[in-house]
Amino acid sequence: SAVISQKPSRDICQRGTSLTIQCQVDSQVTMMFWYRQQPGQSLTLIATANQGSEATYESGFVIDKFPISRPNLTFSTLTVSNMSPEDSSIYLCSADVKGAVDTQYFGPGTRLTVL
Amino acid sequence: SQQGEEDPQALSIQEGENATMNCSYKTSINNLQWYRQNSGRGLVHLILIRSNEREKHSGRLRVTLDTSKKSSSLLITASRAADTASYFCATTTHQAGTALIFGKGTTLSVSS
Numbered sequence: 001s002a003v004i005s006q007k008p009s010r011d012i013c014q015r016g017t018s019l020t021i022q023c024q025v026d027s028q029v030t031m032m033f034w035y036r037q038q039p040g041q042s043l044t045l046i047a048t049a050n051q052g053s054e055a056t057y058e059s060g061f062v063i064d065k066f067p068i069s070r071p072n073l074t075f076s077t078l079t080v081s082n083m084s085p086e087d088s089s090i091y092l093c094s095a096d097v098k099g100a101v102d103t104q105y106f107g108p109g110t111r112l113t114v115l
Numbered sequence: 116s117q118q119g120e121e122d123p124q125a126l127s128i129q130e131g132e133n134a135t136m137n138c139s140y141k142t143s144i145n146n147l148q149w150y151r152q153n154s155g156r157g158l159v160h161l162i163l164i165r166s167n168e169r170e171k172h173s174g175r176l177r178v179t180l181d182t183s184k185k186s187s188s189l190l191i192t193a194s195r196a197a198d199t200a201s202y203f204c205a206t207t208t209h210q211a212g213t214a215l216i217f218g219k220g221t222t223l224s225v226s227s
Contacts, residue, residue, distance in 0.1 A: 031213055042203055043217045092157065096213050102146060104215060108157040
């Protein structure tokens with residue numbers, strides 16, 4: 001199994017500011033992903049975080065709004081830029097772990113509220 | 116984008132009863148997984164069923180998959196108050212690799 005930690009666990013931010021969320025995995029990782037869960041909704045894939053190269057974004061998500069870094073295999077960051085109240089969501093990172101076939105592990109999520 | 120629909124959206128039962136949740140999806144899949152989420156926290160992987168499998172069991176969980184109908188069901192037997200959570204199905208496809216496409220989820224409430 002793997003443990004994924006996220007920081008911060010929650011934050012309240014002002015409109016127009018940016019927040020960077022960190023995700024750390026304690027095991028060897030192949031793939032890392034970022035998801036958004038809007039209030040009362042399911043999870044939507046934002047992007048695949050690629051190590052050492054630009055992330056691969058899903059339709060409706062762009063790099064200028066959600067820049068992602070993955071400087072090494074086990075660490076990634078997601079920045080929510082120029083925030084508006086519509087960005088209030090839970091942001092979750094996940095990872096495929098070497099040796100754990102077909103099981104994707106999730107972090108505890110970062111609960112973001114934008115005022 | 117959302118792959119599937121789940122029904123019911125909400126389900127309330129008594130402890131000891133069985134809970135059945137259904138999931139439908141739109142495109143061909145590699146596998147289908149079920150996750151549990153407690154109170155907006157992180158997700159816990161419950162069970163995976165591959166596209167060439169029809170039924171799978173794990174403890175009190177039973178999952179079925181009907182690829183001809185593009186649907187799956189999750190049965191929780193002898194439910195407990197601790198099973199109260201939101202349950203999501205998620206699929207992987209050839210195109211998306213291991214990225215998960217989630218259904219809308221079922222909120223299960225088990226009262227004692």
